Structures are given as C-alpha cells and as structure tokens.
Amino acid sequence: MTSSTDLRKTDLRETVESYWASAEARDWTAFAETLADGVVYTLPQTRERVRGRETYVRFNQEYPGDWHVRIERIVAEPGQVVTWTHFTVGLEEMYAISFFTGDTEGRVTSVTDFWPEPYEPPAGREHLVERY
Amino acid sequence: MTSSTDLRKTDLRETVESYWASAEARDWTAFAETLADGVVYTLPQTRERVRGRETYVRFNQEYPGDWHVRIERIVAEPGQVVTWTHFTVGLEEMYAISFFTGDTEGRVTSVTDFWPEPYEPPAGREHLVERY
Numbered sequence: 347m348t349s350s351t352d353l354r355k356t357d358l359r360e361t362v363e364s365y366w367a368s369a370e371a372r373d374w375t376a377f378a379e380t381l382a383d384g385v386v387y388t389l390p391q392t393r394e395r396v397r398g399r400e401t402y403v404r405f406n407q408e409y410p411g412d413w414h415v416r417i418e419r420i421v422a423e424p425g426q427v428v429t430w431t432h433f434t435v436g437l438e439e440m441y442a443i444s445f446f447t448g449d450t451e452g453r454v455t456s457v458t459d460f461w462p463e464p465y466e467p468p469a470g471r472e473h474l475v476e477r478y
Numbered sequence: 479m480t481s482s483t484d485l486r487k488t489d490l491r492e493t494v495e496s497y498w499a500s501a502e503a504r505d506w507t508a509f510a511e512t513l514a515d516g517v518v519y520t521l522p523q524t525r526e527r528v529r530g531r532e533t534y535v536r537f538n539q540e541y542p543g544d545w546h547v548r549i550e551r552i553v554a555e556p557g558q559v560v561t562w563t564h565f566t567v568g569l570e571e572m573y574a575i576s577f578f579t580g581d582t583e584g585r586v587t588s589v590t591d592f593w594p595e596p597y598e599p600p601a602g603r604e605h606l607v608e609r610y
Contacts, residue, residue, distance in 0.1 A: 389599075390573060390594075391594050391595065391596050391597055392596070392597060392598065392599040392609075393596075393609050393610050394599050394603075394607040394608070394609060394610075395607060395608050395609075395610055396606055396607050396608075397608070401606050404606060405603065405606045405607070408602075408603065408606070410602070419558075419577060421553050421554070421555055421558045421559070421560045421577070422553070422555055423553055423554055423555055426551075426553045427553070428553045428560040430577060441522060441592070443575045443592055443594075445551060445553070445562060460573070460575055460592065460594040461594060461597075462522075462523050462575075462592040462593060462594040462595075463523065463594075463595060463597075464523050464524070464525075465523055465524060465593075465595075466524065467521075467524040467526050470542070471526075471537065471540070474528055474533050474536060474537045474540070475526040475527060475528050475537070476526070476527050476528075476529070477524075477525050477526060477527075478520075478525050478526075478527050
C-alpha cells in the first residue's frame with residue numbers, strides 16, 4: 347500500500363528521470379510525454395521564458411551542440427524535484443541545476459534552470475579554504 | 479505516529495531553515511549548532527573546499543558585505559535538502575543554490591553551493607522565448 351503522497355513523489359521523480367533520459371536520447375516524443383500542456387520554462391540568469399509543451403520541445407530540439415547530460419544528484423518531495431546535472435559539449439563541461447514542479451498526474455508543469463559558470467575565488471579567504 | 483523516514487526528513491529541512499535564519503541573524507552559535515563536526519563545504523565554480531565546523535563558521539562570519547538572505551524555494555527528502563536562496567548586498571541581488579546532506583541526527587554534513595550570474599541570452603532562439 348502506498349499513500350497518495352508517496353505515489354505523487356515517486357511519479358514526479360520518475361518523470362524527471364525520464365525527462366533527462368529522453369533528452370539525452372533525443373527521443374522528443376518521450377520527452378514531450380513528461381510535460382504538461384502548459385509547461386513554463388524559466389531561465390532567471392537571462393530572464394527568458396518559454397511557454398507551452400510544443401514550444402518547449404522545439405527549444406530543446408533546436409538547442410545547438412552535441413551535448414550529453416547525466417544526473418549528478420536528484421532531490422524529490424511530493425510535487426517538487428531538483429536535479430543537479432552534468433553536461434558535456436565536446437571537451438567543455440558544465441553544470442545545470444533545475445527546479446521542477448509537477449501536476450497530480452506527475453507531469454512537469456514548470457522548469458527553472460540555472461547554469462553556474464566557473465569564476466576566480468575572491469582574495470582574503472585562503473587561510474580557510476583548500477583548492478581541489 | 480511518524481515513521482523514522484518522515485522524522486529524518488523533517489529534521490534536516492528544519493535544520494536547513496535554521497541554518498539560513500541564523501546566518502541572516504549573524505547568530506553564529508545557532509548556526510554552528512546546525513553543523514556536524516566534520517561538515518564539508520564545496521564551491522564547484524571556484525573549486526574551493528572548507529573542512530570542519532569551526533573553519534566553516536569562520537568562513538561565514540568573515541564573509542564581507544552587509545548581505546541579507548531569504549529562502550526562495552526549499553525541496554527536502556530524507557537526508558537531502560536543496561535551497562534556492564535570494565541574496566541582497568546593498569542594491570546588488572544574487573541567487574544561490576545549495577545542496578545539503580545530513581546525518582541521522584539532522585545535522586548538516588555537507589553543503590555544495592552554486593552562485594549563478596546573469597548573462598546575455600545566445601542569439602537564434604528569439605522565436606521561442608519571451609524576456610521578462
């Protein structure tokens with residue numbers, strides 16, 4: 347027996363795993379199935395927004411570069427999932443952090459992505475940190 | 479009745495809420511109480527690492543600027559929590575995303591922080607996105 351809370355939790359986590367697996371496989375039919383009709387994608391760093399399943403699938407389909415993605419970490423609770431993913435494009439490596447929300451059927455209703463870039467550490471804290 | 483799974487979940491989420499509230503209040507005693515002795519702090523963008531409670535409290539205490547922080551979103555499961563926080567330093571605004579892990583007593587054993595910066599959107603996708 348599973349409570350409805352547990353069921354929703356499992357569903358959205360599995361949906362998000364399928365979202366990334368189908369993106370990696372360029373299986374845009376399976377990718378579209380993870381999304382609610384009215385899905386909203388938001389990039390706070392560029393202040394861009396994409397609305398609706400069809401447009402959002404196209405946004406991903408048209409994304410340039412031979413990128414590959416794997417999930418580094420996933421954290422899920424009912425209705426909300428976060429992934430930390432590792433992207434490679436040729437020799438370039440990047441991280442993305444994505445906040446997902448879902449509907450009661452376990453489909454993705456919103457994705458908010460962050461793409462943090464490497465930077466030089468500020469001076470003055472060398473006595474407390476090590477580099478790796 | 480609460481299962482031990484639910485209890486651990488509640489604990490780490492509450493610990494993380496206290497972590498941010500005590501940082502905002504500059505209450506370094508309360509902040510230290512949220513941390514396990516061997517806490518490890520990692521900044522993948524600068525490849526910096528801070529080890530141990532005492533050093534990590536000092537790292538935060540010595541952090542320059544009159545910064546203020548509030549939680550924008552929190553996602554928790556047993557043993558793992560993610561926060562999306564909003565920082566202000568004077569007129570400057572920033573986001574941070576922090577991945578926490580905890581021990582069975584609900585203390586923070588690791589924090590991995592990301593600090594994404596604004597950037598200009600790449601050309602070629604204006605037909606799919608709106609700006610906000």
